[in-house]
Amino acid sequence: MTRKSCPLPTWISHLMEYASTDKSPKDASQRHNQHGEPEKAKGLISPTRYGNPVRRQRLLWGLAALLVVTVVVAIFSGRYPAPYLMSPRLLAEDPLARQIVLNLRLPRILTAVLLGMTLAGAGTVFQMIFRNPLVEPGFLGVSQGAAFGAALSIVAWNAGRQNASGPGIQVSAATFGFLGLLLSSTLARRIRYGGWTLRLVLAGIAVSALFSAGVGILKYVADPLTQLPELVFWMLGALWSVTWSKALSILPVTVTALVLLLLLRWRLNLLALDDATAFSLGAAPARERMVLLIAAVAAVSVVVSVSGIVGWIGLIVPHLARRLLGADAQGSLPGALLIGGAFAVFCDTLARTMLPGEIPLGILASLIGASIFIALMLVQPRSLGHNITG
Amino acid sequence: MTPIPITLSNIHFRYEGREVSVFEGLSLEIPPGSVTAILGPNGAGKSTLLHLILGLLTPSDGDVLLAQRPHRSYSRRELGRLVGLVAQEEVIPFSFTVQEYVLLGRAPYLNLLESPRPEDFIIARDALARVGAAEMATRPLQTLSGGERQLVLLARVLAQEPRILLLDEPTAHLDLGNKGRVLSLVKQQVATGVTAIFTTHEPDLAAALADYVVLMRAGQALAAGLLEDVFTAENLSRTYDVPIRVMRVENHRIVLVE
Numbered sequence: 001m002t003r004k005s006c007p008l009p010t011w012i013s014h015l016m017e018y019a020s021t022d023k024s025p026k027d028a029s030q031r032h033n034q035h036g037e038p039e040k041a042k043g044l045i046s047p048t049r050y051g052n053p054v055r056r057q058r059l060l061w062g063l064a065a066l067l068v069v070t071v072v073v074a075i076f077s078g079r080y081p082a083p084y085l086m087s088p089r090l091l092a093e094d095p096l097a098r099q100i101v102l103n104l105r106l107p108r109i110l111t112a113v114l115l116g117m118t119l120a121g122a123g124t125v126f127q128m129i130f131r132n133p134l135v136e137p138g139f140l141g142v143s144q145g146a147a148f149g150a151a152l153s154i155v156a157w158n159a160g161r162q163n164a165s166g167p168g169i170q171v172s173a174a175t176f177g178f179l180g181l182l183l184s185s186t187l188a189r190r191i192r193y194g195g196w197t198l199r200l201v202l203a204g205i206a207v208s209a210l211f212s213a214g215v216g217i218l219k220y221v222a223d224p225l226t227q228l229p230e231l232v233f234w235m236l237g238a239l240w241s242v243t244w245s246k247a248l249s250i251l252p253v254t255v256t257a258l259v260l261l262l263l264l265r266w267r268l269n270l271l272a273l274d275d276a277t278a279f280s281l282g283a284a285p286a287r288e289r290m291v292l293l294i295a296a297v298a299a300v301s302v303v304v305s306v307s308g309i310v311g312w313i314g315l316i317v318p319h320l321a322r323r324l325l326g327a328d329a330q331g332s333l334p335g336a337l338l339i340g341g342a343f344a345v346f347c348d349t350l351a352r353t354m355l356p357g358e359i360p361l362g363i364l365a366s367l368i369g370a371s372i373f374i375a376l377m378l379v380q381p382r383s384l385g386h387n388i389t390g
Numbered sequence: 391m392t393p394i395p396i397t398l399s400n401i402h403f404r405y406e407g408r409e410v411s412v413f414e415g416l417s418l419e420i421p422p423g424s425v426t427a428i429l430g431p432n433g434a435g436k437s438t439l440l441h442l443i444l445g446l447l448t449p450s451d452g453d454v455l456l457a458q459r460p461h462r463s464y465s466r467r468e469l470g471r472l473v474g475l476v477a478q479e480e481v482i483p484f485s486f487t488v489q490e491y492v493l494l495g496r497a498p499y500l501n502l503l504e505s506p507r508p509e510d511f512i513i514a515r516d517a518l519a520r521v522g523a524a525e526m527a528t529r530p531l532q533t534l535s536g537g538e539r540q541l542v543l544l545a546r547v548l549a550q551e552p553r554i555l556l557l558d559e560p561t562a563h564l565d566l567g568n569k570g571r572v573l574s575l576v577k578q579q580v581a582t583g584v585t586a587i588f589t590t591h592e593p594d595l596a597a598a599l600a601d602y603v604v605l606m607r608a609g610q611a612l613a614a615g616l617l618e619d620v621f622t623a624e625n626l627s628r629t630y631d632v633p634i635r636v637m638r639v640e641n642h643r644i645v646l647v648e
Binding site for chain 2: 283
């Protein structure tokens, strides 16, 4: 990727658009008239950058290769027999190494791939159907609901006791994640104020706040020696407890949801238009958005029930993908899945390799994700300036 | 193609949660294969009327008929092929390229899982060429000026090939050159059998483009009919509640506020 040919960080422009209150085309035209000819903007755009199917294909293959390389490196990374990397030959020679790779690393890597793909895919879907580049998959009360479910399971039913992060937590987290969505959408339907999106966002904020208060209460009453550490660790997000049975338990729902999203990826563009236009083009916006929403939330609740809360992937990866592949979900959705998968595997591998103890995945993902976000904002001040005027 | 007539009979409509109705018994005949202008002050119900014809809104009482059939007798995709809309100030939060956006006009011809086929690319490119924006195909929407953008919105609706064309203030914020381009495109469409309806705040534009005029005020059609009959100083003054003069210069009507 050559920096010079990059026209605009589109995701920054989205943020700018949303930061300013008036987004009417009228203003866009006025800005143009004031600041001169649109030809200036045209000069910055390399005509082959977006909308070129060949380039898009090539980029997607590149990202797929990146994912494969990340997974392969992750398989051979770890702290056995010595920190960081092990020789592939050891797989043939050392039965313990084989055991570790097959029963510990592989399910964990698979889960990381699913986690990253689900969060990034759901993030792309959420941002497009809510027509807002700042939403992330947890915002409808799903993340906080799942956290509450997990906390309740750890504290009230002691599910975590006998079997650390056992199926009790998983079921409870997934259930409450969905309950969060249900509460938000019911509430949104009753609010008599603003448009549908605004109502959903408001309801999501309120429901999330309720659940996080609930989590606070549970933290307060939790046994500080046994329950609290587990609860905190779950909230920070981690894949250390993943086994084959857990990995396989999330497989059906996540794969079904991801396939559905992929199949509907061009349709997603239509749903990113305003209601009247989408309707005029033969879509049933409310119904189609609901189908995608349910698929995305189902997948997110299921992965979150295993991983705990992992932030930033669902927010930043869709932006990265759009920036690389353009706004058209035909390219940006598969791109987001691939980047998300690779990013989650990368973070999780660091999390289990860097220190003798485990670093919570959520912390690493936020740390690295936020750093990338800041770096991207800082590298292109010129394009950013252009974007404000254009 | 036989042009499609639009009939609204005794329409009642009220937005959910609002006290005041927009329409209480509005009836209109939109003649097929012509250009109809809807004029009226802000809040007269012009956009609501377009949304009712589109089928996005459903009247609480009365019928909206497209070719003598109610909306519910059409499938969503059929309706998408029948009626196209260029909305007022459409906000597009993602920076699609011009080509990607124009291709969305082909959605009514594709099923849920399909993406544009090669012939759709050709139609989209053709639509862009017709609005004179062929060279913009790869540009992101957010780099376009207001005028270019409006042309691209039109190209999207041309790619849709609708039989009824609804335009909500299509020339707002456009300079004279682009205004002229939009006018001639609409005329071309109507010449091929499309029924076009547009709202506007510019009486001059209505005079230049429309065959029929509907003057609306507070949800009522004060006057509706042929341009010559309806476009009088008296009617316009009643519509806008200010004294208005209509001058004729050669074959053009010019509207002046006294």
